[in-house]
Amino acid sequence: xxxxxxxxxxxxxxxxxxxxxxxxxxxxxxxxxxxxxxxxxxxxxxxxxxxxxxxxx
Amino acid sequence: xxxxxxxxxxxxxxxxxxxxxxxxxxxxxxxxxxxxxxxxxxxxxxxxxxxxxxxxxxxxxxxxxxxxxxxxxxxxxxxxxxxxxxxxxxxxxxxxxxxxxxxxxxxxxxxxxxxxxxxxxxxxxxxxxxxxxxxxxxxxxxxxxxxxxxxxxx
Numbered sequence: 697x698x699x700x701x702x703x704x705x706x707x708x709x710x711x712x713x714x715x716x717x718x719x720x721x722x723x724x725x726x727x728x729x730x731x732x733x734x735x736x737x738x739x740x741x742x743x744x745x746x747x748x749x750x751x752x753x
Numbered sequence: 754x755x756x757x758x759x760x761x762x763x764x765x766x767x768x769x770x771x772x773x774x775x776x777x778x779x780x781x782x783x784x785x786x787x788x789x790x791x792x793x794x795x796x797x798x799x800x801x802x803x804x805x806x807x808x809x810x811x812x813x814x815x816x817x818x819x820x821x822x823x824x825x826x827x828x829x830x831x832x833x834x835x836x837x838x839x840x841x842x843x844x845x846x847x848x849x850x851x852x853x854x855x856x857x858x859x860x861x862x863x864x865x866x867x868x869x870x871x872x873x874x875x876x877x878x879x880x881x882x883x884x885x886x887x888x889x890x891x892x893x894x895x896x897x898x899x900x901x902x903x904x905x906x907x
Contacts, residue, residue, distance in 0.1 A: 716899040717787075725785040725903055729862040729872075733760055736782045740757050740791060 757838030759793045760865050762814070765837070767870055769810035772798035774859045775872045776846055776881075781893070783862055784875040786900040788893055792832075792839035796873075798852040799826050799844060807842070816840070847881035875901045 710718040724732060759779060766773055775783065778790025797807055804825045811820065814835035820842070824831060828844035828851070845851045858877035863869050873881075879897045882890040 712895070712899050714895045714899075716895050718899060718903065720787040721785070721896070721900050721903050724782075724787045725900070725907065727785070729783045729864050730866075732782055732785065733864045736779075736789070737757070737759055739789065740759075743789075744756065 757791055759838065760868070761837040762793045762835060762840055763864065763870055764868050765810055765814055766795070766807075767868060769806050769813075771806050771810060772800070772803050772852060773871070774852060774855050775870060776843065776855070776878065777841070778893075780873045780878055781875070781897060781900075783864060783872050784878070784900065785904060786875070786893075786896055788896055792841050794841045794843060796843045796846055796850075796852050796855055797825070801826075811835075814840070847884050850881070875904065 712718055727735065763775070773795040775794070776796050777792070777794030778788055779793055781788050782790070797803060801822075804822050807825055808820075808822065811833070814837065817834040818831075820831050820833070825842065825844075828849060830844070831842040833840045833842065846855075855873060855877065856871070858874050859871040860874050861869055862872050864872075875897065879894065879901065882894055882897065
């Protein structure tokens, strides 16, 4: 039997009134600019790799 | 597999002695905004000596198109593709703001080993996007504004 979903997720989510995920922003701000650049570059290349993999299928 | 290497593009520009300021989506990322962009947008100094250095490094970067000194001295935008990925060279942004106008609104960041570059500050990036007011610019404004708010709390 699955546990019931909690009614209140406020402790696990944090959005601004206009719907921006503040958790993601705080995570990015916890990185140094150099770490942000590496993360960004890796992310872009992962996306390109996924695109290419699926273009072949 | 094609790859994008913004770090390599920035290092090539810096190593060639080009005066530039990173703007646009990459400036947002470096300022801590969680967005994605495939290109490197920079506003370059349009001084003749800087354009000479820029022309030399564009050649080394193997750009898809070969802009002339005339192109690089203009206030317009050039959308190039280099061996490291897309590179947009912008004479001005917003209301005709060039390199010298933006210098006081930029910060120097350490973005990789031995690589310090000038990046447009978040406040000015937001102001420019508010002025432009296009759909693409408006779409990212909530994230930029919230990033600035969170940054100010640190």
